[in-house]
Amino acid sequence: MLTLDQNYLQRLMESSPDIIIAVDNEGMIIYYNDGARRNLHYSADEVIGRKIDRIYPTIDEARRVMKALREADDHRISSFETVLRDKDNQQISCAISGSLIFDDAGREIGSIGYARDIRRMRQREQLATCGEIAVSLAHEINNPLETITNNLDLLAREIQGHLSDAEMAVETARLDSIRAGLARVQGIVRRLDEMTRKGVYETRDYLQGRKMADLAPREGEAAPKIAGARPNGAARRDDWALSGMSVLVLDDDVSVVSSLADVLRAERCVVHTATRPSAALGILRNVKIDAVISDVVMPEMDGYEFYMKVKEEWPALPVILMTAYYYDKDHIIKRSRLRGLEAAIFKKPVNPAKLRQVLIGARAHANAPTPPAPPAATATRRA
Numbered sequence: 001m002l003t004l005d006q007n008y009l010q011r012l013m014e015s016s017p018d019i020i021i022a023v024d025n026e027g028m029i030i031y032y033n034d035g036a037r038r039n040l041h042y043s044a045d046e047v048i049g050r051k052i053d054r055i056y057p058t059i060d061e062a063r064r065v066m067k068a069l070r071e072a073d074d075h076r077i078s079s080f081e082t083v084l085r086d087k088d089n090q091q092i093s094c095a096i097s098g099s100l101i102f103d104d105a106g107r108e109i110g111s112i113g114y115a116r117d118i119r120r121m122r123q124r125e126q127l128a129t130c131g132e133i134a135v136s137l138a139h140e141i142n143n144p145l146e147t148i149t150n151n152l153d154l155l156a157r158e159i160q161g162h163l164s165d166a167e168m169a170v171e172t173a174r175l176d177s178i179r180a181g182l183a184r185v186q187g188i189v190r191r192l193d194e195m196t197r198k199g200v201y202e203t204r205d206y207l208q209g210r211k212m213a214d215l216a217p218r219e220g221e222a223a224p225k226i227a228g229a230r231p232n233g234a235a236r237r238d239d240w241a242l243s244g245m246s247v248l249v250l251d252d253d254v255s256v257v258s259s260l261a262d263v264l265r266a267e268r269c270v271v272h273t274a275t276r277p278s279a280a281l282g283i284l285r286n287v288k289i290d291a292v293i294s295d296v297v298m299p300e301m302d303g304y305e306f307y308m309k310v311k312e313e314w315p316a317l318p319v320i321l322m323t324a325y326y327y328d329k330d331h332i333i334k335r336s337r338l339r340g341l342e343a344a345i346f347k348k349p350v351n352p353a354k355l356r357q358v359l360i361g362a363r364a365h366a367n368a369p370t371p372p373a374p375p376a377a378t379a380t381r382r383a
Contacts, residue, residue, distance in 0.1 A: 150259035
């Protein structure tokens with residue numbers, strides 16, 4: 001049977017990957033293990049016999065830890081968060097568990113602390129929080145951007161043909177400035193999403209000693225494109241390829257529904273709108289619809305559930321799913337595609353020109369003649 005003698009216990013403490021440091025009642029370091037050397041980069045000779053504030057960023061921080069020890073009911077602390085300083089003057093976030101040491105007469109003679117570097121744990125927590133924020137931002141920001149983009153497209157169309165060349169140049173510059181601002185906002189949301197999915201939480205200084213998440217676009221990174229009006233204001237024969245098409249728009253965001261409906265009406269579509277799946281199904285049962293554009297995340301049911309209900313009653317009706325998110329986090333679109341989804345559009349704001357092409361394709365597919373059934377095979381009777 002293994003005997004836990006003093007030498008064995010000493011080796012256990014020495015080999016621990018955690019930082020273990022003991023000080024006397026005057027704050028002088030009297031024990032410093034290998035885990036401390038690996039984390040703080042000081043050799044034992046450089047710290048033993050020195051004041052404990054050598055490994056703290058300030059004397060006040062060292063006093064704060066000692067105060068917590070002395071004020072604890074049993075003179076012990078567990079997972080007490082503090083900051084240590086290594087030989088390179090880098091600050092290390094740590095969680096300390098420790099206790100005061102007393103002699104047989106009950107006099108305080110020192111203290112010992114076990115500290116663990118929690119920077120990686122904090123980074124994981126930060127990434128998890130960023131992931132939640134990224135998902136929320138994608139939905140909450142991209143939906144208003146959808147409304148702005150749709151109205152910007154309508155505005156660009158309206159001014160064409162009503163202004164002189166000089167006036168048009170000025171207004172086009174203003175519209176391009178708005179598009180650039182929208183693209184920058186999109187880029188920030190996209191950068192946050194990429195940061196969390198790659199698992200790299202990057203920061204930059206904004207005040208002395210304080211940091212902020214680094215969401216600035218990277219040099220040379222292409223900005224998202226925000227669609228503008230078609231360059232030629234004059235109508236062409238194919239400009240009204242959607243004329244008379246009956247489209248149902250479903251989204252729980254009223255502004256998205258309203259602005260998208262306006263864009264489609266500008267294409268001479270007949271538009272019906274709903275903000276809840278149950279209302280959309282009611283419209284489908286009472287009105288002839290040529291295509292459905294639906295959001296993915298909605299009350300009552302998600303996009304997949306809605307799509308399956310539509311397919312159940314109207315198998316040939318084209319359905320297009322759109323989402324404000326940057327990826328299909330719940331596999332709603334993937335599952336819908338496996339069941340025959342017509343099309344999907346990611347990353348609102350939706351490019352009006354792209355949506356137009358998707359609808360043209362859906363209309364062409366719906367109007368395509370059904371191929372004749374192959375002739376039935378006939379059996380030849382042997383003589």
